[in-house]
Amino acid sequence: MDQQLKKLEYEARKLEYRAEEQSNILQKARKYGESFIENISTLPAYVESEDMGRDIYDLPFEEHSKDMDTLLDVLKSEVDTPGLNPASGKHVGYIPGGGLYPSAIADYLAAVTNRYAGVFFSAPGAVRLENMCIRWMNDLVGYPEGASGNLTSGGSIANLIGLVMARDNAEIQAKDFARTVIYTTRQVHHCVMKAIKFAGLDDAIVHNIPMDEQFRMRVEKLEKQIKVDRNEELIPLVIFASAGTTDLGAVDPINAIADISEKESIWYHVDAAYGGFFLLTEHGEKKLAGIERADSITIDPHKGLFLPYGSGALLVKEGEKLYKSQHMTAHYMQDAYKATEEVSPADLSPELSKHFRGLRMWLPLQLFGIxxxxxxxxxxxxxxxxxxxxxxxxxxxxxxxxxxxxxxxxxxxxxxxxxxxxxxxxxxxxxxxxxxxxxxxxxxxxxxxxxxxxxxxxxxxxxxxxxxxxxxxxxxxxxxxxxxx
Structure with missing residues (x-):
């Protein structure tokens, strides 16, 4: 066994680069990244390719190692050339992703140190940092003390958590699903339809409320539909409004919808994944007036704050409702429950293992200022x-x-x-x-x-x-x- 352990250790230690090797590989990666950014203005925004990166399969995973130069060459030709270039300023097709350079540095640091930011006990500073980002966004939308939220991979997961929270808050049971009603428009992001499915509400009734000529929800039609549904003994559950539809950038009448949701005691979720950060402007403040009246909000830093993909957020006005919906315990985690000075992200989301994604938001906001x-x-x-x-x-x-x-x-x-x-x-x-x-x-x-x-x-x-x-x-x-x- 001693000889076997020595042999295995010899091979296993290859996973730990020495300082010189770390420097070498990092220098090559940095040079690649710097070249990409330096030439971004001359690179095409889209490249039609016959093989569409198919040659990536010419480099299968094998027992032996490969050198970094070869891998970077393949990365350039098969991954970073064909298709869409979201980092380009000439990409104005879909809602563009950002890719701020300090966020890439933050991701590097987060990956190297590999802090587990899901539980306060594990990484109290990391959890404080992420909660600081959430608190800043809650202040931006006008939420009070006691508001909470979670940094997600994007708007899809944020909308899903928001819907599940609305379901749990209303204490909807499986026997009620077919009588449950969700209100939105045909301009709502299609991830909401996926969220309805994933939340187990496939049997629920989805009413697509008519829109005006600018593709905004008509509140008089919403109010009328809710009355009809109550007369039929259905259960109005949630209103999904859009603060900037992905398709057309339309903003639903947020304040007027809030009036109805409060009057009818229906959960109100605003999908501001695209439009939310325009609250940093006077124009955005006017267009999104009343957003603080929503029960929950989706907002994507990888859109309006130009961060890399995988940077979304859910904000919740009454934070305890999110905790109640998402919190669970396990015996093997009993040590982690000793430190509870701040709420842990793992108690506010389906995710347990997660990337320390808050660092990619915190670092550029600190370096650049707002x-x-x-x-x-x-x-x-x-x-x-x-x-x-x-x-x-x-x-x-x-x-x-x-x-x-x-x-x-x-x-x-x-x-x-x-x-x-x-x-x-x-x-x-x-x-x-x-x-x-x-x-x-x-x-x-x-x-x-x-x-x-x-x-x-x-x-x-x-x-x-x-x-x-x-x-x-x-x-x-x-x-x-x-x-x-």
């Missing part, structure tokens, strides 16, 4: 209005309503032929070109292009390039002709 974040968000609002004005100078462009936040949609109406086919061709041409990335959507059975301006690297230069490419591609397609069905 001022540049506020300025960047104001800039995105103005850039969207600039684009809205300038794109209408292109003959044949039809726009939707003036954007409420930083998302807008439009389409080109050709002199002849089918507009939907033309705009599909237009999107395809833009994607093939790759210099910029726009996305598309369907509204009232019509095909539209959409622009979502929220990358901290997007400035007027990038918006002007998008406008230039639109003119170029419209001219090209028009000259090619034949775009009818």
């Amino acid at each position: 001022k540049p974040f506020r300025a960047a968000l104001k800039e995105k609002l103005l850039l969207t209005r600039y684009f809205y004005q300038e794109v209408q100078k292109i003959s044949g462009i039809e726009v939707g309503p003036e954007p409420e936040l930083s998302v807008m949609y439009f389409r080109y109406i050709p002199g002849e032929g089918d507009p939907d086919q033309f705009n599909k061709r237009l999107v395809d041409e833009i994607h093939r070109d790759g210099r910029v990335f726009l996305s598309s959507t369907h509204l009232k059975e019509r095909f539209y292009l959409r622009v979502a301006v929220l990358n901290f690297r997007t400035h007027r230069e990038e918006v002007d390039l998008i406008l230039s490419i639109l003119r170029e591609k419209i001219k090209k397609i028009t000259e090619m002709g034949s775009f009818s069905e």
